Amino acid sequence: MPEFKILKKHSHSQARLGILKTAHGDIETPAFMPVGTLATVKALTPEELTQCGAQIILGNTYHLYLRPGHELIADLGGLHKFMNWPHPILTDSGGFQIFSLGALVKITEEGARFQSHIDGSPHFISPEKAIEIQQALGADIIMTLDEPTPHSADKLTTEKSLRLSLAWAKRCKVAHGKSDTQSLFGIVQGGMHKAMRKVSAEGTVEIGFPGYAIGGLSVGEEKDLMYEIANYTAPLLPDDQPRYLMGVGTPEDLLQCSGMGIDMFDCVMPTRNARNGSLFTREGKLNIKNARFTRDERPIDPACDCYTCKNYSRAYLRHLFQANEILALRLNSVHNTAFYQNWMRAIRLAIREDRPFDFSWQAITVDD
Amino acid sequence: MPEFKILKKHSHSQARLGILKTAHGDIETPAFMPVGTLATVKALTPEELTQCGAQIILGNTYHLYLRPGHELIADLGGLHKFMNWPHPILTDSGGFQIFSLGALVKITEEGARFQSHIDGSPHFISPEKAIEIQQALGADIIMTLDEPTPHSADKLTTEKSLRLSLAWAKRCKVAHGKSDTQSLFGIVQGGMHKAMRKVSAEGTVEIGFPGYAIGGLSVGEEKDLMYEIANYTAPLLPDDQPRYLMGVGTPEDLLQCSGMGIDMFDCVMPTRNARNGSLFTREGKLNIKNARFTRDERPIDPACDCYTCKNYSRAYLRHLFQANEILALRLNSVHNTAFYQNWMRAIRLAIREDRPFDFSWQAITVDD
Numbered sequence: 001m002p003e004f005k006i007l008k009k010h011s012h013s014q015a016r017l018g019i020l021k022t023a024h025g026d027i028e029t030p031a032f033m034p035v036g037t038l039a040t041v042k043a044l045t046p047e048e049l050t051q052c053g054a055q056i057i058l059g060n061t062y063h064l065y066l067r068p069g070h071e072l073i074a075d076l077g078g079l080h081k082f083m084n085w086p087h088p089i090l091t092d093s094g095g096f097q098i099f100s101l102g103a104l105v106k107i108t109e110e111g112a113r114f115q116s117h118i119d120g121s122p123h124f125i126s127p128e129k130a131i132e133i134q135q136a137l138g139a140d141i142i143m144t145l146d147e148p149t150p151h152s153a154d155k156l157t158t159e160k161s162l163r164l165s166l167a168w169a170k171r172c173k174v175a176h177g178k179s180d181t182q183s184l185f186g187i188v189q190g191g192m193h194k195a196m197r198k199v200s201a202e203g204t205v206e207i208g209f210p211g212y213a214i215g216g217l218s219v220g221e222e223k224d225l226m227y228e229i230a231n232y233t234a235p236l237l238p239d240d241q242p243r244y245l246m247g248v249g250t251p252e253d254l255l256q257c258s259g260m261g262i263d264m265f266d267c268v269m270p271t272r273n274a275r276n277g278s279l280f281t282r283e284g285k286l287n288i289k290n291a292r293f294t295r296d297e298r299p300i301d302p303a304c305d306c307y308t309c310k311n312y313s314r315a316y317l318r319h320l321f322q323a324n325e326i327l328a329l330r331l332n333s334v335h336n337t338a339f340y341q342n343w344m345r346a347i348r349l350a351i352r353e354d355r356p357f358d359f360s361w362q363a364i365t366v367d368d
Numbered sequence: 369m370p371e372f373k374i375l376k377k378h379s380h381s382q383a384r385l386g387i388l389k390t391a392h393g394d395i396e397t398p399a400f401m402p403v404g405t406l407a408t409v410k411a412l413t414p415e416e417l418t419q420c421g422a423q424i425i426l427g428n429t430y431h432l433y434l435r436p437g438h439e440l441i442a443d444l445g446g447l448h449k450f451m452n453w454p455h456p457i458l459t460d461s462g463g464f465q466i467f468s469l470g471a472l473v474k475i476t477e478e479g480a481r482f483q484s485h486i487d488g489s490p491h492f493i494s495p496e497k498a499i500e501i502q503q504a505l506g507a508d509i510i511m512t513l514d515e516p517t518p519h520s521a522d523k524l525t526t527e528k529s530l531r532l533s534l535a536w537a538k539r540c541k542v543a544h545g546k547s548d549t550q551s552l553f554g555i556v557q558g559g560m561h562k563a564m565r566k567v568s569a570e571g572t573v574e575i576g577f578p579g580y581a582i583g584g585l586s587v588g589e590e591k592d593l594m595y596e597i598a599n600y601t602a603p604l605l606p607d608d609q610p611r612y613l614m615g616v617g618t619p620e621d622l623l624q625c626s627g628m629g630i631d632m633f634d635c636v637m638p639t640r641n642a643r644n645g646s647l648f649t650r651e652g653k654l655n656i657k658n659a660r661f662t663r664d665e666r667p668i669d670p671a672c673d674c675y676t677c678k679n680y681s682r683a684y685l686r687h688l689f690q691a692n693e694i695l696a697l698r699l700n701s702v703h704n705t706a707f708y709q710n711w712m713r714a715i716r717l718a719i720r721e722d723r724p725f726d727f728s729w730q731a732i733t734v735d736d
Contacts, residue, residue: 038691068687072662076681084679316451323406327412330698
């Protein structure tokens with residue numbers, strides 16, 4: 001069972017420096033988890049992820065359940081062995097992906113009936129089934145099945161939805177039972193309504209989990225509202241347990257929300273942006289497709305120590321990207337993944353040295 | 369100027385074990401050169417190529433001339449620096465690619481006028497221009513501009529064509545002048561006609577180059593005819609200089625033609641097959657898409673020491689390929705590249721130990 005130790009508290013914010021211990025290794029927090037949807041963080045090897053500084057990755061239960069199937073992965077020794085990643089893994093419950101299917105999903109108290117986005121085949125996932133799948137995958141941290149609430153939902157709909165999530169959370173805990181190697185985290189919903197966030201947080205904490213996620217944010221709402229709800233919800237969760245803000249976000253989001261006492265993050269942004277030619281630097285994003293980089297001999301970011309920045313020019317990266325070369329996607333993914341890990345390292349260092357977060361990041365395109 | 373040393377001659381065939389010395393390092397021959405068309409061997413980093421055993425790669429002048437342009441590469445320090453490959457490079461002259469444009473190319477004594485396959489823009493490449501471009505790229509070994517003859521060409525057409533290639537070869541030699549770091553190889557054409565191969569070989573040797581290629585083979589003719597022409601042409605070339613059979617071929621071709629005294633090969637086969645899910649083993653090719661590999665825990669080839677075979681199961685590789693994951697293309701490319709390099713190592717070892725080539729390879733799909 002993961003053990004969470006807070007090493008230091010930040011006097012300039014609510015941020016905490018911690019260590020989350022799992023059967024597959026320790027994670028320094030605040031931590032960012034690269035997303036490995038289909039048993040691979042797109043374009044990268046496990047060794048490259050480690051070299052970039054990643055200590056834990058996220059797998060998507062919904063996708064792995066459909067392809068190649070959780071039973072196949074279990075038969076082949078579990079997700080760690082299957083994908084050759086010996087370090088910690090967290091799997092989501094599939095809830096977010098299933099409920100994103102829209103018209104293809106039908107929800108009852110019992111569970112979610114849906115059609116595969118790949119072949120339209122019918123499936124049913126209950127809280128118990130979500131746990132069974134995640135046990136088969138064998139991640140170090142797994143999540144309860146929840147129903148994410150649309151950000152535009154009114155209070156009544158939100159309350160109905162979070163009550164369902166609470167009922168499912170209880171069933172997930174029962175189904176999971178006790179485990180020495182796998183930990184089940186609860187998820188707080190409640191949409192954009194503080195009162196509902198409070199009900200959800202209190203209900204989830206009452207069930208009792210070794211860690212808690214804040215779900216249903218960064219789903220289309222305004223940035224300020226996201227920050228407001230995250231900042232309101234975080235302190236409703238036990239101080240001595242890890243807090244995970246799901247699906248967030250930009251470098252600035254990670255900084256701001258670390259300051260609210262969040263310990264874990266995941267987002268497809270760094271790898272997806274990389275594959276679109278959008279590269280992170282401290283000054284903003286650089287669009288490698290831009291003609292201004294045609295003869296630019298500099299690395300993406302002269303201050304970056306990643307493999308890509310140590311060995312390749314912007315001119316070369318632009319050429320590869322324009323020519324649709326696979327190596328472009330690889331080198332870009334290495335850089336963005338390293339950028340995110342270096343960013344988290346800077347946040348952790350500021351907490352360790354108790355310095356204010358005197359750096360920031362803006363979602364602008366840099367012309368330099 | 370590259371220096372070629374023959375270390376050992378095979379008593380069971382015409383094969384030779386050699387060392388080709390260049391300004392960027394030594395190449396053990398017989399050697400196979402992975403193809404790096406657009407300043408990248410598709411899906412692989414330079415470090416991975418080295419780890420697979422590659423000592424020299426090939427760049428395509430036609431493609432690099434169009435994108436990103438030879439002048440840009442020269443301004444950025446040359447092809448080695450641009451692509452972060454510090455080891456030997458050979459560039460072809462672009463002849464094969466230009467003449468493959470068919471209706472888009474018009475040939476005169478002066479050179480070849482053609483339209484870009486990318487944007488239809490008009491271009492003109494003379495023998496002098498082909499040398500200028502290759503000098504700008506800065507490869508260790510460059511090639512004369514030639515007109516490859518279609519394999520179905522009659523004797524008269526073939527002779528006319530090879531006479532043009534000979535005239536161009538002379539002009540290339542003059543344009544190239546003297547260089548301590550870059551070597552210009554001549555190319556023997558002559559289609560499928562032995563008499564014309566003899567005329568071309570004698571004419572090319574008379575001009576005088578530090579190495580010779582056999583061009584215009586493996587372009588659609590029967591395998592036996594290819595072997596017959598290669599076997600006839602190789603001994604027409606100076607015994608003490610490197611012989612390069614362009615665009616060939618399968619593992620069996622490399623074995624057979626090494627036995628004819630060929631020292632260098634290149635082919636897109638290993639990397640292109642990898643991207644199509646076709647993986648080389650000693651027993652034949654394995655189609656990773658096949659459902660029989662769904663739960664196969666074995667590596668592609670238990671006898672292979674490559675990164676892919678040491679770390680991943682066929683089941684995982686099949687899953688990645690079916691899911692269109694970039695990592696599939698990478699891991700497959702690593703394996704096929706390593707297979708080709710290991711194959712050449714086995715050929716070199718047999719020559720070194722003067723054992724007969726008591727192994728062979730068949731282009732069959734293995735069901736195992």
